[in-house]
Amino acid sequence: MLAYFLQQLINGLTLGSIYGLIAIGYTMVYGIIGMINFAHGEIFMIGAFVSVIAFLVLGALDITFIPLALLVVLLAAMVFTAAWGWTVERLAYRPLRGSFRLAPLISAIGMSIALQNFVQISQGARVKPIQPVIQGGVVLFTGDEGFTVVMSYLQIFIIILTVVLMAVFTWIITRTSLGRQQRACEQDRMMAGLVGVNVDRTISLTFVMGAVLAAVAGLMVTLQYGVVDFYIGFLAGMKAFTAAVLGGIGSLPGAMLGGILIGLIEAFWSAYFTIEYKDVAVFGVLVLVLIFRPTGLLGRPEVEKV
Amino acid sequence: MLEVRGVHTFYGQIEALKGVDISVEEGEIVTLIGSNGAGKTTLLMTICGNPRASRGQVLFEGEDITQVPTHHLVERGIAQSPEGRRIFSRMTVMENLQMGALRTGAAHFDKDLDMVFDLFPRLKERRDQRGGTLSGGEQQMLAIARALMSRPRLLLLDEPSLGLAPMVVRQIFDVIREINRSEGMTVFLVEQNAFHALKLAHRAYVMVNGRITLAGTGAELLANPEIRAAYLEGGH
Ligand SMILES: Nc1ncnc2c1ncn2[C@@H]1O[C@H](COP(=O)(O)OP(=O)(O)OP(=O)(O)O)[C@@H](O)[C@H]1O
Numbered sequence A: 001m002l003a004y005f006l007q008q009l010i011n012g013l014t015l016g017s018i019y020g021l022i023a024i025g026y027t028m029v030y031g032i033i034g035m036i037n038f039a040h041g042e043i044f045m046i047g048a049f050v051s052v053i054a055f056l057v058l059g060a061l062d063i064t065f066i067p068l069a070l071l072v073v074l075l076a077a078m079v080f081t082a083a084w085g086w087t088v089e090r091l092a093y094r095p096l097r098g099s100f101r102l103a104p105l106i107s108a109i110g111m112s113i114a115l116q117n118f119v120q121i122s123q124g125a126r127v128k129p130i131q132p133v134i135q136g137g138v139v140l141f142t143g144d145e146g147f148t149v150v151m152s153y154l155q156i157f158i159i160i161l162t163v164v165l166m167a168v169f170t171w172i173i174t175r176t177s178l179g180r181q182q183r184a185c186e187q188d189r190m191m192a193g194l195v196g197v198n199v200d201r202t203i204s205l206t207f208v209m210g211a212v213l214a215a216v217a218g219l220m221v222t223l224q225y226g227v228v229d230f231y232i233g234f235l236a237g238m239k240a241f242t243a244a245v246l247g248g249i250g251s252l253p254g255a256m257l258g259g260i261l262i263g264l265i266e267a268f269w270s271a272y273f274t275i276e277y278k279d280v281a282v283f284g285v286l287v288l289v290l291i292f293r294p295t296g297l298l299g300r301p302e303v304e305k306v
Numbered sequence B: 001m002l003e004v005r006g007v008h009t010f011y012g013q014i015e016a017l018k019g020v021d022i023s024v025e026e027g028e029i030v031t032l033i034g035s036n037g038a039g040k041t042t043l044l045m046t047i048c049g050n051p052r053a054s055r056g057q058v059l060f061e062g063e064d065i066t067q068v069p070t071h072h073l074v075e076r077g078i079a080q081s082p083e084g085r086r087i088f089s090r091m092t093v094m095e096n097l098q099m100g101a102l103r104t105g106a107a108h109f110d111k112d113l114d115m116v117f118d119l120f121p122r123l124k125e126r127r128d129q130r131g132g133t134l135s136g137g138e139q140q141m142l143a144i145a146r147a148l149m150s151r152p153r154l155l156l157l158d159e160p161s162l163g164l165a166p167m168v169v170r171q172i173f174d175v176i177r178e179i180n181r182s183e184g185m186t187v188f189l190v191e192q193n194a195f196h197a198l199k200l201a202h203r204a205y206v207m208v209n210g211r212i213t214l215a216g217t218g219a220e221l222l223a224n225p226e227i228r229a230a231y232l233e234g235g236h
């Protein structure tokens, strides 16, 4: 029993890492412009698609040295998602910054649908598979009933990469000039301009940073499941959004915590209850949070002393 | 040093500035007084390009800055401590000061920090406290200190005495006088507290309803019976 539990814990943490990385994009953009980037799920989808295509290209070129392949694929995914994240901000959000709050959300959803359809038409509606890239794992221990707890190398890779990225992003936001400029825009955009912050550029950069993390998540999903389709952005995006709300939208540690919790809920629900209802469980959490604790676990209440 | 020529500024249909002319010479303290809603804040913000003048010109050190983006002005030497202080409330005192020094570069940072901590020793004690938890007076000190961290040649101050106890007001005005004397910094000061402001300033303007109605030296306006009746009597 313990072995089975531990295995689910490992699976949940891995899944949670991926959700957490996507959730950071939601939370950072929300922090700086006070709006949800509804095109963010599709940014993740592009990350996954570019990863698949890049792996296929590398395979065709006979590049089999895995660390190099991973690096190249990651860079390719980041470049494309960064470009798309930047474009979303320029087209869907910036021109509508002064208009009513729903307008940019609608334009962002519009861009999402357009992109989904573009991928569907250009890549086909069927799932795209790749060969497993990282194989094998370590057996942690064998339980009483003969159940072995395995942590695959891929899971180790995903968790370590997530921890590293989290540390880097936390450092950027809390310790660097760029991070201070982002927080300044978050707190008082007009004042940020007065002290010399290029507000437009800082907002663009925030979209791009969120997109780059979504690219990493896209690569992880590609490695983990070996298949992608044009529709994965929607569900993963909604779950990561739930994670961001659960953790407290606007909070970076909150996004990570929310991601991990959602990953764990999904893993344990699938293991102990019904796998068919795992998404229902996740969105049930969203409903409960919105009703009982709309500011999330680590979010701050809206009212504060100024 | 600063020249505002025939500036009109609109908020939508509302014309908040209706052709304003003022000038501030290097090394001066010039004050602008006027009642609520006269357009004082609008003038300071128009100098900084947010909102932008729809007609007229703003010149700084001989160059037309009317269309210069707001975030470039600090590099040119203009800093503002705006109405309501606008401290970054979830940043520490230190981080607020770093924001002030954003475009100044690291070379001067330590020296400038010592300078503002000398002017406002209270801030030194509270360097790791979050801006939002400072008292009103401390926030005002921080807003001025943050502006000074950019090494401005022109310092714009919007009602630095608002809501502060008389002793803190005196302290703030002393600092303004001090930086003007010792650093030769040019100051353009908007105030409701006309008595103190006129005593401090070399020259002054009075604004009514988006127009400059009176100009003169601080002493002249202090002696002016109309000014006394409108802005001074009762208050002090
Ligand atoms: N953002 C805005 N949108 C619309 N109207 C505005 C805005 N800001 C100011 N106004 C209007 O412009 C006029 C001038 O306002 P301003 O804030 O410049 O006055 P002020 O002299 O600074 O007043 P106070 O002493 O109360 O600070 C007022 O009638 C005000 O209602």
Ligand SMILES: [Mg+2]
Pocket (backbone or CB within 6 Å): B040, B041, B042, B083, B158
């Ligand atoms: Mg004002």
